[in-house]
Amino acid sequence: MAYDRMSDYYDLLTNDQPYDKWKEIVGHYVVNPTNEILDIGCGTGRLTAQLTEFGHVSGLDLSEDMLNIAEKRNPDIKWYCQDMRDLDLPQQYDVITIFCDSLNYVTDPEDVLQVFNYVNQYLKDDGLLIFDVHSINKMNHQFNNQNYIDETEQLMLTWQAISGDEPNSVYHQMSFFVEREDGLYERFDEEHYQCTYEPSLYKQLLEFAGFEVKHTFTDFDINTFDENGDRHFFVAQK
CATH class of the missing domain: 2.20.25.110 (S-adenosyl-L-methionine-dependent methyltransferases)
Structure with a gap:
């Protein structure tokens, strides 16, 4: 689902989003400042621009309007207007992120598997996929x-x-x-x-796509997994 006119007001409406916490999660797993990072579902690029601290960053989103704002925010980042279910990228990455429940816009398990298969294709060996979804x-x-x-x-x-x-x-x-x-x-x-789906289904789909699930946690607390929380995080390695 692409954002239309809402793109013009997205930053205003999401001022309270915990972008610093998403950044901390990436920083917990990414220690090499030369990493190649792809941020899928990047929106207007507020988080993507912050991830440049951890390596060379690219952003990808379905909404051209969102990406126009993102490019004005940081013209040095490579921005791609693509559907995460059908990626066509010029390189592989060390880390791929899908944050802010962007994966919840993929509303069929077969399509979720397709996303994971594409991500696997564009990750380097031992690369990481980090994403979050709404809880049930x-x-x-x-x-x-x-x-x-x-x-x-x-x-x-x-x-x-x-x-x-x-x-x-x-x-x-x-x-x-x-x-x-x-x-x-x-x-x-x-x-x-x-x-959204049961965490067990996301894990199963990740394994089908060739990933090993390394870590799951809830609500930005890397030490806790709670079925009754709001947002589940997954860290998977190719």
Whole structure:
């Protein structure tokens, strides 16, 4: 799912995201400053730009609008507009990341396996894949027909998280009200669909794709795995 007009307001809406914690996780596993790193689902590149501390970084996203913002943020990074289910890249990498629940936009297990197969293809031997996904607990509680409102000086967002037809899935129906120069508000809408799976299925798919699962943990705490947490992390080695 590509972001459309929401791209213009993505940074404003995600100011509270813990990018520093994602960066710390990469820093925990990546110690060689000459690593080649690919950040899949990079969005506007806020995290991607920070990862340059750990090596030579490239970013990849499905949304051309997001990448236009990312390139303005850091024109020295290589940015690729591609679908993670169909990668066509010029090199291999030491580390590939898929953060901020980007993998949850891949809503069929066969497609998740396809992503893992492509990642394996573009990882060097012993390379690492690090990613996170929404937990089933989060899908069934925070995203179970809940309504949210987010308001700033420039816009207001109303967000309905509607349970999908498939198990552990959600439709994010979002309405944006943006203030214009004449003081009136303009509305636009976006809908995104996400799905998540049992951790055991992600592990199985990783193994099918030729990975060894090295570590799983929850909510940025590398020492804890909790089924009832919000976000599960996986570290897998080729």
